[in-house]
Amino acid sequence: MEIIRDLVDLVSRNKLKSVELLGQAEKGRISMVNSLYFKIASGEFLSDEEAAQYYFGASPADNGYRKLKNRLKNRxxxxxxxxxxxxxGYTDWDRAYITCCKEWAAVKILLNRGASKIAIDLALKIFKHAQxxxxxxxxxxxxxxxxLYYSTRQPDARKLKYYDELHATYVKLWQSENLAEDLYIKLVYSHLFDKNQATPGPSMAKAYYEQLQPLMAEQRSYHFLRHVYLLKIAALMSEGNFIETAIACEEAITALGEMEFLAPQALLTFLYQKLVCHIQLKDYPAGRCVVERALELEREGSYNWYKNRELCLLLALHTRNYQEAFSIWQQASQHPSFKQLGQRPDEQWKIYEAWLHFLIFIGKLSPPQEGSSSKFRINKFLNEVPTFSKDKRGMNIPILIIQILFIIAQKRYDLVISRMEAIDRYCSRYLKHDENYRSNVFIRLLLQIPKAHFHxxxxxxxxxxxxxxxxxxxxQISPQGHEIEIIPFEDLWEMTLEGLGKRKY
Incomplete structure (x- = not known):
């Protein structure tokens, strides 16, 4: 069902005339194929079990249902x-790529059926766009x-030499692009998936970048430069060198900006990396400039737009612009497309909501509307983040920290004491001298509060x-991600001490 739902979503989002494409029913009646399409599109069917029971009163293994589903899939x-x-929603690059792919498929079919002249005429047209x-x-x-065509079917020595030389040039380019992509994939895999291996660190990214750097003088294509600069930025960022990383991001943006076509997705990638640098460096003015540049390339409500809002929110939190952070969260969470976000992004925004309401609770920001803070429930929030709760070294950390800070701010000292033993074990087991070292230190810092009897x-x-x-x-030099340290720990410690200072003995 997942594959069918993805296809239905694609067709629906592109506003195709689905009834015509799926086939008209006889005598004005809706066919079963169309019926299945509309019920999946409307969300009435979420599983094979529901659909199979509705049409055949059987399980998804029923032969009739499998044939029906396959007919819909093929159409x-x-x-x-x-x-x-x-x-x-389509860029010039998207339009050109989709058109070229469709027409290239037509060329292959035409050649197979012996229509070589029209096939070559179409191929030459595609070739210009592809160049x-x-x-x-x-x-x-x-x-x-x-x-091959100008050497066999219509021999032409001049054209053969011309396309033979181009072929050699493009093969070399394609190989360079594949090498750059391959090295980037290896780096990402080592970092995200190969948990048994040590963190790759700057040495791997730097070695990969240095391997590709000599090719940059000759190869200046979009795909090649994009991956080369991603490797360079990964190396610099792993070293905690955010000033140089921001410079490298601007180099990448400049290089890609010199292309004959605009590649918004690639430009946004490097703008976001540059914005991360300004978050780490707590440079709000420069960060806001990057945000405005990125917004010009984004469609409101798109994935990139939410990514922009997320990074802008973190920039505001790291630079103590708390009212601005709340406004950004409100703008994103109240957008009509917010409910369409996946589970993990939705949970991420719930975490930001918790931190903002913590700031409201301790009086660091005022919500635009009275009483809005009362709608937030910390216990409900903790129960609604099952994905991150399993990630002991990742996004579980800000959840754990916000839980501690809330109960300290609420002066529920008995509850603080009762939970500290479990938190202490958590630190010993999961938080070591690694990319989450600052989190480890900060939680140890919080542990001193009950040990000092809150004095x-x-x-x-x-x-x-x-x-x-x-x-x-x-x-600024820590490998810990800004998405984990949502508010700098030094700022949080000041807030915590302010709350303790108000205690009456």
Whole structure:
């Protein structure tokens, strides 16, 4: 059902005339194929079990249901070729790529059926578009076909030499692009998936970048430069060198901006990386400039738009612009498309909501409307984040920290004491001297509060050691992600001490 739902969503989003494409029913009645399409599109059917029971009173293994589902799947795949790329949301690059792929498929079919003249005429048209947009794989395949055509079916020495030389050039380009992509994939895999291996660190990214750097003088294509600069930025960011990383991001943006076509997706990638640098460096003015540049390339309500809002919110939190952060969260969470976000992004925004309401609770920001803070329930929030709760070294950390801070701010000291033993074990088991080292230190810092019996002077005495460790490992050079340290720990510690200072003894 998941594959069918994805196809239905694609067809629906592109506003195709689904009834016509799926086939008209006889005598004005809706066919079972169309009926299944509309019920999946409307959300009435979410599983194979529901659909099979409705139509056949049987299980998904029923032969009749499997045939019905396969007919719908095949018609939806055919419908993909009728996507209208003129509608909003498609860049020039998207339109050119989809058109070239469809027409190249037509060329292959025409050649197979012996219509070589019209096939070559269409291939030459595709070739010009592919050259402009640097579709290297298509360039390799089309130049290969043209070379063969002008050597056998219509011999032409001049054209053969021309396309033979182009073929050699594009093969070399394609190989360079594949190498760059391959090295980038290896780096990402080592970082995200190969948990048994040590964190790759800057050495792997730097080695990969240095391997590709000599090719940059000759190869300046979009795909090649994009992956080369991603590797360079990964190396610099792993070293905590955010100033140089921001410079490298601007280099990438400049290089891609020199292309004959605009590649918004790639530009946004490097703008976001640059914005991360400004978050780490707590440079709000420069960060806001990046945000405005990125917004010009984004469609409101799109995935990139939410990514922009998320990074802008973090920039505001890291630079103590708390009212701005709340406004950004409100703008994103109240957008009509917010409910369409997946589970993980939705949980991420719930975490930001918790932190903002913590700031409201301690009086660091005022919500625009009275009483809005009362709608938030910390216990409900904790029960609604099952995905991150399993990630002991990742996004479970800000959840754990916000839980501690809330109960300290609420002065529920008995509850703080009862939970500290479990939190202490958590630190010993999961938080080590790694990319989450600052989190480890900060939680240790919070543990000193009940050990000092919540007395501000004693807390300060016990906290001195851990504060020094935070200062020795500042966020600017820490590998810890900004998505984990949502508000800098130094700021959080000040807020916590302010609350303790108000306690009556």
């Amino acid at each position: 939806l795949i055919n419908a993909v070729f009728f996507i209208d790329t003129k509608q909003a 402009h947009f640097q579709f290297s794989e298509l360039l390799v395949n089309i130049s290969k076909m043209l070379r 501000p002077k004693t807390v300060l005495e016990r906290a001195d050691r851990y504060l020094n460790l935070l200062h020795q490992n500042p966020l």
